[in-house]
Amino acid sequence: MNFELTEEQRAIRDLARDFAQKEIAPIAAQIDETGEFPLKTIRQMGELGLMGIEISEEYGGAGLDCVSYVLAVEQISQVCASHGTIMSVNNSLYCYGIKKFGTDEQKHKFLEPIASGKKIGAFSLTEPQSGSDAGNMKVRAVRDGDAYIINGRKSWVTSGPVADFIVLFATTNPELKHRGTACFLVDTHQPGFAAGKKEPKLGIRASATCEITYDNYRAPASTMLGKDGDGFKIAMSVLDAGRIGIAAQALGIAQAAYEASVAYSKEREAFGSKIGEFQAIQWMIADMATRIAASRLLIYNAAVKKDRGEKFSTEASMAKLFASETAMWVTTKAIQVHGGAGYSKELPVERYFRDAKITEIYEGTSEIQRLVIAPRVRGDFDAESDIDLFVIIKNEDAARQRALTQLGVDVDLKYNVLLGDFVVPRARFERMAQIREPLYQTLVSEGIELWTRRPKTLSAFVSKKRRTISSGRARTLSKAAIASRSTARTMRSLRSRLPRS
Numbered sequence: 001m002n003f004e005l006t007e008e009q010r011a012i013r014d015l016a017r018d019f020a021q022k023e024i025a026p027i028a029a030q031i032d033e034t035g036e037f038p039l040k041t042i043r044q045m046g047e048l049g050l051m052g053i054e055i056s057e058e059y060g061g062a063g064l065d066c067v068s069y070v071l072a073v074e075q076i077s078q079v080c081a082s083h084g085t086i087m088s089v090n091n092s093l094y095c096y097g098i099k100k101f102g103t104d105e106q107k108h109k110f111l112e113p114i115a116s117g118k119k120i121g122a123f124s125l126t127e128p129q130s131g132s133d134a135g136n137m138k139v140r141a142v143r144d145g146d147a148y149i150i151n152g153r154k155s156w157v158t159s160g161p162v163a164d165f166i167v168l169f170a171t172t173n174p175e176l177k178h179r180g181t182a183c184f185l186v187d188t189h190q191p192g193f194a195a196g197k198k199e200p201k202l203g204i205r206a207s208a209t210c211e212i213t214y215d216n217y218r219a220p221a222s223t224m225l226g227k228d229g230d231g232f233k234i235a236m237s238v239l240d241a242g243r244i245g246i247a248a249q250a251l252g253i254a255q256a257a258y259e260a261s262v263a264y265s266k267e268r269e270a271f272g273s274k275i276g277e278f279q280a281i282q283w284m285i286a287d288m289a290t291r292i293a294a295s296r297l298l299i300y301n302a303a304v305k306k307d308r309g310e311k312f313s314t315e316a317s318m319a320k321l322f323a324s325e326t327a328m329w330v331t332t333k334a335i336q337v338h339g340g341a342g343y344s345k346e347l348p349v350e351r352y353f354r355d356a357k358i359t360e361i362y363e364g365t366s367e368i369q370r371l372v373i374a375p376r377v378r379g380d381f382d383a384e385s386d387i388d389l390f391v392i393i394k395n396e397d398a399a400r401q402r403a404l405t406q407l408g409v410d411v412d413l414k415y416n417v418l419l420g421d422f423v424v425p426r427a428r429f430e431r432m433a434q435i436r437e438p439l440y441q442t443l444v445s446e447g448i449e450l451w452t453r454r455p456k457t458l459s460a461f462v463s464k465k466r467r468t469i470s471s472g473r474a475r476t477l478s479k480a481a482i483a484s485r486s487t488a489r490t491m492r493s494l495r496s497r498l499p500r501s
């Protein structure tokens with residue numbers, strides 16, 4: 001993979017670095033102390049195009065790529081992680097979702113003012129009882145004519161106290177859990193919206209975070225992003241992209257702590273030598289540099305994949321997991337290198353240490369990143385194609401059409417499915433009672449065959465009763481038979497083994 005930066009990418013990196021050094025560095029320690037939201041510098045960043053980097057110019061953004069975005073986030077976060085948080089929420093969590101799922105009208109109204117930095121955006125998924133378990137949300141949206149009435153309480157909304165618009169997730173059908181959620185574009189200046197008290201935080205203290213209460217807030221149906229039921233899918237897709245930004249923020253914090261440590265080790269003396277001449281200190285410096293370099297490569301790898309339009313969830317999770325744990329490790333060692341001075345508020349290393357911790361928590365904790373990564377690297381999903389279950393359609397297009405229509409209603413499925421030559425990405429067959437049975441009925445009645453490499457997948461897809469009825473139709477394909485094949489070859493082979501109708 002070629003990581004040589006283009007002229008444009010170098011230009012945005014340098015612009016972000018110059019701005020951070022000139023405008024943010026002088027206030028970073030002070031706003032950390034007071035917790036004051038840095039409205040002036042955030043507005044300036046908007047004018048420089050840093051608040052909607054990946055959004056096209058038509059919608060107020062800079063029209064650049066994800067690599068440019070991570071370069072800029074790193075530079076800003078190296079100087080002040082609070083600015084990095086505000087920038088990252090605005091760029092990824094707010095803008096990216098509207099860019100990907102919004103209508104043209106929604107983009108003009110809700111994206112343009114935020115991507116251009118004239119207004120501030122936020123993202124609100126978490127609730128008091130649901131963070132990692134985001135599907136368990138209670139904030140309720142009930143249809144009322146051409147609008148939805150929203151009630152309930154959200155927590156931990158970054159930029160919540162200052163945001164003009166918020167990407168909000170609410171349940172429209174609690175029985176369906178995450179499949180019954182919707183996403184709304186909320187105008188915070190409308191009645192029924194109330195921002196609660198600001199959270200007193202360990203780090204990123206100048207990024208304002210608060211609870212928000214909705215009391216009969218009326219959201220016009222036209223402000224729904226995607227369709228009713230799409231909310232969770234939108235949230236997960238947005239978080240995939242957001243994680244690359246948080247990884248870049250972690251990288252910036254780690255880089256700052258590393259540079260401070262190298263400089264200090266060249267100045268501080270003990271036992272008649274510079275401390276940097278002791279091997280113990282050199283080893284810490286070497287390990288810091290190595291982990292930072294590895295983080296950077298993981299981040300660029302995820303960003304490049306996103307820019308190429310390839311799948312990047314696993315890479316984004318790996319980058320966030322590694323870069324955030326690196327930031328925590330490097331900042332801890334940085335304090336060690338500085339000794340007592342590192343523990344003092346007179347130097348910025350203790351701020352880097354406090355700021356680093358959040359990168360292991362928000363946009364999915366390190367444990368949640370491991371939950372994302374593990375099934376993919378274990379091969380629970382087909383490593384090459386993410387295909388888990390092969391559904392072979394014997395009858396011609398009418399059957400395929402009916403099966404697809406059936407699936408179209410329920411794309412939020414657990415197993416990745418190949419239907420004929422049609423791939424349902426990251427499909428989930430979780431709502432089994434409601435989804436699996438009717439879908440299965442359709443498949444069986446149309447003479448469609450199911451093949452899987454794992455019996456477990458099959459039993460998740462087909463209930464015991466159905467499996468008995470379907471014996472001879474649903475079959476398990478041995479792992480060895482398809483382990484070394486590409487999806488296309490596997491499909492050809494499966495088709496050739498089907499009885500002719």
Ligand SMILES: Cc1cc2nc3c(=O)[nH]c(=O)nc-3n(C[C@H](O)[C@H](O)[C@H](O)COP(=O)(O)OP(=O)(O)OC[C@H]3O[C@@H](n4cnc5c(N)ncnc54)[C@H](O)[C@@H]3O)c2cc1C
Binds near residue numbers: 125156201362367
């Ligand atoms: C400063 C800050 C800013 C934030 N900004 C936003 C924002 O702008 N918008 C927003 O929607 N949210 C935001 N959040 C919320 C954040 O995303 C959640 O705090 C985070 O996802 C973790 O959820 P939780 O706090 O409920 O912890 P919990 O989910 O209760 O987790 C507690 C612990 O249990 C672990 N755990 C949970 N489930 C599992 C599992 N299945 N397997 C293994 N371990 C598990 C977790 O990893 C963690 O260690 C913010 C949080 C903070 C602190």
